[in-house]
Amino acid sequence: MQQVAEQPKNELELFINNxxxxxKAAPEILVENEKTKTKALIVGNxxxxxxxxxxxxxxxxxxxxxLANIETAKNKMKDQRSPITQIMDSLKKMYTTIEAExxxxxxxxxxxxxxxxxxxxxxxxxxEREEKRLQEExxxxxxxxxxxxxxxxxxxxxxxxxxxxxxxxxLLNKKFNNLTLDGFKEKDAEFRQWQPEFKTEYVNGxxxxxRPIYISIERVKExxxxxxxxxxxxxxxxxxxxxxxxxxxxxxxxESKHQELQEEHRLMIQRQEAEQKAKxxxxxxxxxxxxxxxxxxxxxxxxxxxxxxxxxxRLADLKAxxxxxxxxxxxxEKEEEERLAKEADEAQKxxxxxxxxxxxxxxxxxxxEKEAALAETSEMPEARxxxxxxxLHPVGFTQIFAIWFERxxxxxxxxxxxxxxxxxxxxxxEKEAHKTGEKINSKFLKYEETFKAVNRKKV
Numbered sequence: 001m002q003q004v005a006e007q008p009k010n011e012l013e014l015f016i017n018n019x020x021x022x023x024k025a026a027p028e029i030l031v032e033n034e035k036t037k038t039k040a041l042i043v044g045n046x047x048x049x050x051x052x053x054x055x056x057x058x059x060x061x062x063x064x065x066x067l068a069n070i071e072t073a074k075n076k077m078k079d080q081r082s083p084i085t086q087i088m089d090s091l092k093k094m095y096t097t098i099e100a101e102x103x104x105x106x107x108x109x110x111x112x113x114x115x116x117x118x119x120x121x122x123x124x125x126x127x128e129r130e131e132k133r134l135q136e137e138x139x140x141x142x143x144x145x146x147x148x149x150x151x152x153x154x155x156x157x158x159x160x161x162x163x164x165x166x167x168x169x170x171l172l173n174k175k176f177n178n179l180t181l182d183g184f185k186e187k188d189a190e191f192r193q194w195q196p197e198f199k200t201e202y203v204n205g206x207x208x209x210x211r212p213i214y215i216s217i218e219r220v221k222e223x224x225x226x227x228x229x230x231x232x233x234x235x236x237x238x239x240x241x242x243x244x245x246x247x248x249x250x251x252x253x254x255e256s257k258h259q260e261l262q263e264e265h266r267l268m269i270q271r272q273e274a275e276q277k278a279k280x281x282x283x284x285x286x287x288x289x290x291x292x293x294x295x296x297x298x299x300x301x302x303x304x305x306x307x308x309x310x311x312x313x314r315l316a317d318l319k320a321x322x323x324x325x326x327x328x329x330x331x332x333e334k335e336e337e338e339r340l341a342k343e344a345d346e347a348q349k350x351x352x353x354x355x356x357x358x359x360x361x362x363x364x365x366x367x368x369e370k371e372a373a374l375a376e377t378s379e380m381p382e383a384r385x386x387x388x389x390x391x392l393h394p395v396g397f398t399q400i401f402a403i404w405f406e407r408x409x410x411x412x413x414x415x416x417x418x419x420x421x422x423x424x425x426x427x428x429x430e431k432e433a434h435k436t437g438e439k440i441n442s443k444f445l446k447y448e449e450t451f452k453a454v455n456r457k458k459v
Contacts, residue, residue: 015094019087026084033077040070104455118453126385126451133374140370141214144363149210149220151359153227158351160206161235166344168239169246170337176250177333181261188254196243198236246340264325271318278311384452387433389426389445396444400425403440407432 047063055063106112179187208224285304292300391397401409404425409417433439439447 015090022083022087026081029080029084033081036073036077040073044070115453115455118455119451122453123449123451126449136370136373138214140366143366145212145214146219146223147359147362147366149212149215149223150227151355152210153208153224154231154355155352156208157203157206157228157231157235158355159348161203161231161238162344162348162351164202165239165242166340168243169340169344172243172246172250173333173336173340176253176257177329179257179261181258181265184258184261188258191247191254192251194247196240196247198239200232202239203232203235260325260329264322267318267322267325271315271322274311274315274318278308278315281311282308384454385434386450386452387430387439388448388450389430389433390448391426391444392446393444396442397422397426399440399442399444400429404428 043066047059047066050059051063100106101109102111103109104111104115107116176191208220210220212220282304285300285307289297289300289304389396389400391400401422408428409420412420429440433447
């Protein structure tokens with residue numbers, strides 16, 4: 001190892017020893033070149049002064065000879081200093097060659113290869129992290145969709161059952177409203193003895209249609225199948241409870257219903273009897289009028305008119321009383337139907353809200369679990385991430401130029417615009433992709449992720 005270290009030193013000493021004669025002459029050559037330069041500039045300034053009023057043939061000839069001599073002098077100066085500057089270039093190269101072997105940016109150097117290994121490792125770890133992130137994201141999306149399907153089953157079935165329950169309540173309510181005085185005793189007993197019973201065929205009409213994004217149709221069916229038994233059992237209990245509650249409410253009203261029907265019947269009979277009596281009395285009055293003489297007839301006609309008005313008023317009062325009773329009955333029945341519909345709507349909204357809150361809570365837990373899983377990922381070396389664009393076709397450069405010119409080039413001075421190379425434009429597009437995430441959408445360009453591991457001293 002020591003011999004390898006000594007070799008450059010010995011080589012440098014030999015080089016310097018061989019160069020000493022030339023280097024000793026360097027000051028003298030520099031002084032001589034300085035004198036030549038000073039004389040040449042004085043002559044040039046004289047020509048410039050003389051040409052202020054324009055060139056003459058003689059002055060142009062003088063300027064031509066001057067420039068030709070300048071080129072000769074310049075070449076002579078270059079020939080004299082070349083051996084010296086070559087020594088300096090060679091000396092510089094000796095140092096830079098050694099430094100190049102330790103340059104991380106030099107892919108062929110040992111440090112460069114070590115850096116490349118670290119970069120590859122950083123890329124591998126980043127890819128593994130990204131793969132895990134994508135997998136955890138997919139798993140979370142699947143779990144969240146499963147939760148959503150389950151929630152929609154609960155909400156959908158709840159809506160279906162709620163509508164069914166409201167329909168059954170309405171039917172029972174209508175059955176009560178349609179009770180008549182005829183056979184009331186038997187209907188009363190039937191109402192009191194009836195017990196609600198839930199049958200599974202009641203929910204045969206329920207269907208759940210959901211088009212999944214992350215899970216399969218088979219998984220959707222599994223979720224529906226696993227949730228339905230519990231929902232049906234809950235619906236069965238709710239049906240019996242709700243229908244029994246309504247039945248008891250109606251049983252409590254049976255006595256007043258009976259009284260209402262009796263009152264309706266009484267008014268109906270009273271009106272029929274009044275109509276019949278009025279008809280008979282009107283016929284008797286008309287017969288008496290026909291038998292009476294002229295003077296008596298006039299009196300009877302007036303009495304008949306007054307009596308008929310009284311009977312018509314009595315009949316109108318009876319009719320109004322019947323209509324009032326019927327209107328009150330219709331109002332109560334409508335209010336009852338509206339009450340049942342309102343209760344059903346409120347129950348549905350509450351069930352939906354409960355299901356949505358549960359779904360949001362469960363989905364939030366899934367996100368926490370995903371983040372926790374990602375937090376367990378192995379530590380990644382600090383690395384700078386970027387992009388490298390591979391141009392697959394010359395057309396790709398025209399697309400890069402178009403974007404670069406719109407964003408940068410049109411605002412540059414003409415000389416700077418002309419000096420900008422396509423590779424510089426490509427480098428700009430690579431930085432833009434890293435900085436803003438914006439990539440040029442083109443089949444002629446391919447973006448590759450790059451990773452450069454950062455090297456820091458441990459404190």
